[in-house]
Every structure is written in structure tokens, then in C-alpha cells.
Amino acid sequence: MKKTTFLKVTASAVTSFLLFAGLTSTLSAQTSYEQDINSAARQLGLIKAPTGKIIPPQPQKQLSSPIRNQTTQQARRPTRVDPYAAKRQQILRQNIARRKALQTRLANQKRLRNQRAYNQQRQQQNRLGNVWDRIYQGFRFRNYTYQPLVRKYTRQFSRSPARIQRLADRSSNYLYMIVNELNRRRMPTELALLPFVESAYRNTAYSHAGAAGMWQFIPATGRRYGLHQTRSYDARLDPMQATRAALDYLQRLNREFRGDWLLSLAAYNAGEYRVHREIMNNRRRGMRTDYWSLKLPRETRHYVPRLLAYKEIFRNPRAFGVRLRGIPNTHALTTVSVNKAVDLRKAATYAGLPVDTLTSINSGYLHGITTPRFSNRILLPRRHAGRLSQIIQQLPPAADVHNKPAYRHYAKLKKRKRSRRARARYRYVKVRRGDNLFRIARKHGISVKKLKRLNKLKSNRIWPGKRLKVAYRKSSGSFS
Secondary structure, three states, X not given: OHHHHHHHHHXXXXXXXXXXXXXXXXXXXXXXXXXXXXXXXXXXXXXXXXXXXXXXXXXXXXXXXXXXXXXXXXHHOOOOXXXXXXXXXXXXXXXXXXXHHHHHHHHHHHXXXXXXXXXXXXXXXXXXXXXXXXXXXXXOOOOOOXXXXXXXXXXXXXXXXXXXXXXXXXXXXXXXXXXXXXXXXXXXXXXHHHHHHHOOOOOOOEOOOOOEOOOOEOHHHHHHOOOOEOOOEEHHHOHHHHXXXXXXXXXXXXXXXXXXXXXXXXXXXXXXXXXXXXXXXXXXXXXXXXXXXXXXXXXXXXXHHHHHXXXXXXXXXXXXXXXXXXXXXXXXXXXXXXXXXXXXXXXXHHOOOOXXXXXXXXXXXXXXXXXXXXXXXXXXXXXXXXXXXXXXXXOOOOOOOOOXXXXXXXXXXXXXXXXXXXXXXEEEEEOOOOOOHHHHHHHOOOOHHHHHXXXXXXXXXXXXXXEEEEEOOOOHHHOO
């Protein structure tokens, strides 16, 4: 009996304990569930009401910032009138007017000073009366007669005074124009002697590298500086256009090489990139970077010394046995603008002048007929300008050289003239001991390929005593 009672009491105790534990877990679960709801409501911005309902939050009143209050208070304050504002504006306007007047006065003084200097220069030039005197006065290069190459070419050029005189006479039509442009740009007048080295002042000079004209522009450089090149007109052969482009190019090179004219001239001959490369090589080796220290191509190493040799001869011609004829300090050529195609040979013939009078100074017109499409300017000799201009105005328009029949007709005439003078264009030389094809081709101004083609050579082997056929005309570097 006691045992049964004990079991009943134990069972009831366990049952009550389990019921209490379940109720506790239920209450805790309910409490955690309510907490989750409250946290979610807080995250959503909702507030749980005391009655258990969830209501949206009420909008809060924005706090007014102190800056906005200050601005509002300042706006409410009555504006004060500055009694000195008008006076201050008046003083400001007076200062601006005084500054403008000062700038105008300084500009006028500078203009008058430049005009006075220009007038003095013109009076001095008129007193000189000779272009050579103007060239001597504009020399700026240092004296490099101590250089071996300069002495070598000075002796070589002075051996033939007749050639120097011939070159000077050929340049008489263009020196005044070039010196005027050099003086206007404030460039050294030694550059007026550069065409002696480049082309011997020949407008129709061509080199084996494709350079053409008095200043020897290659096609790519000519196009870069605005020189048109077509089958009927080549501005590289126009003395005025080529001079303008050459001086532009030299000015740019001089700025690029920081005022060193010798390096600028070397870059004009070999290209600025080649000169820059040699300068960088010398800097890496710790060597000097002047013209005389660079390892340039052989032609460029002899290019500047030849110009300096011409300078020494023309500066003191009597010391070298040269008697220069004076060149008047006036324009030798004048220009006329014509908007029609003109046959220059016909115009010269009708004026009673030699046939090549106009074509020689207007060599940019390749067929002897002007092309207004590219240039409407014609150069005329000053002493015959009146008669020639009247004839040019009266002449009917010539045939357009761009038409194929006219071009083919000119090509046939040109081929016929070449066939007549074919024998006079070539001569024979004898191979000496130590000669090779490259040395012979360079000496006579042709390429090795052309020399082999003329002599039907299949290899580069030659022997002393062999006679080779070479071009009669010399290269642009040895014009005479």
C-alpha cells in the first residue's frame, strides 16, 4: 500500500514539473517572438503602441540651423547705404583708363622705335648700294678658320676664281630677295650662301636623293612646308616659295637646337632626328655635343665647312684672287599676277627676249605654262617688266597642261630632245687603283645602281684601266 502511494506521489510530481517546464518554454518563446516583432518594427521605422497596435511614426520637426537663422536675421535687417561706393567705382574706372592709356603710349613708343630703326636700316642699306655689303654686315657666325675642313675647302674653292665669279653672277637675281627676308626675320646672312652649297643657285637642280630646287627640298619635307608638287607645277623649283619654306624650316630647327646654327644646318642636311640621336650618344659617353664632336654622316660633316669656306671667300674676295661684281641694292625681279594659263616661251619670244628668259626664273612651271590652279604669280626681269606684262595680258589663254594630249605632246618633245642630246649627257672615265663603284658614283653624282646599269655590270668587281660610262652632269653638291 505504501509502495503504491509513493509511486502516485512521484508520478504527480514529475507531471507537474513537466507542465511547469512546458509553460516556461512557451512563455519564453512568446517573449522572444514579441521581441523579434519589436526589433523588426524598429528597423522599419514603426512604433508599437501600448495597446499592441503598430502605428507609423510621426514626422519630426526639422531643426533650424544656426546659419539659416543668421541669414534670415541679416535679411530682416535694414540695408545700409555705403556713401563711398560711388567714389570707389569712380576711382576704379579712372585707374582702368590710366592703365589703358599707359599701354597705348608704350605700344606707340615701341612702334615708333621700330619704325625709326627700320628707317635707319633702310638708309644705311641705300648708302651701301651693294647687296654684298649688306651680307657682310649681317654675318654672325664665329670664326672657324682653324678647323681643318674649313681650311681645306677654302683652298679648294679659291683655286678657281672664275667658278666663284660664275656662281656669284648666277645668284644676282635672288640675293636681294633672300637678304631682305633674312633681315626681316633677323636671321644671320650666312644663310644666303647656303644655296651655293646646296645647288649652286640653280632652280632646276636635282639630286640623286630626290631633292630639287635652289634649297634642295625632298618631296616629303616640301609637302610639310606647303610646297605643292604636281605633274605641271613644283613649288620646290619656285625661288620665292622655296625660300619662304627653307627659312621657315631653318627657324624651326634653330629653336629646336636652342640657337645653335651649326647644329641647325646639320639637321637641315641630315635630318633633325639623326642629329638628336648623335647628341644623345655623345651624352651617354660623356663627350661634347657641339657640331664638331658629333659622329655625323660624311656628307653632313663636310656640309657646314663648305658653307664656312664660302663665307671666308666672299668676306675677303681679293685675298683669294676673286673680283666680285657689285649687285645693286634693288629688286632684280618683280611679280605680276595673272589668272590664266600663259605660255612663257611665247611671251619671251614676242618681247624680243631669249626663249628661256621667263622659264629659267619661273622653273616651278614644269611645262613652261603657268597653272593658276596652284600659283598665279609670274616672276619678270625688272628692266623688261613693262613690256612683258603688256604682252602677257594680250596673249590668249594657253592650253591646260593637265589635259592628257598636252602632257603626252610635251613628253614626246622632251623625249625627242633627250634623244638628240643623249651623246652629250654621258662620258667615259678610267678606273684607277683604289677606286670602287661607290666612290666613282658619288664623285659623278649618280647612284651605284645607275652606274651598273649604264655599264651593264652584273657585279661590283672592277679593275684598274677599265673605262666606265658615267653621267656628264655633276651632282648637286658639286655644281659649277
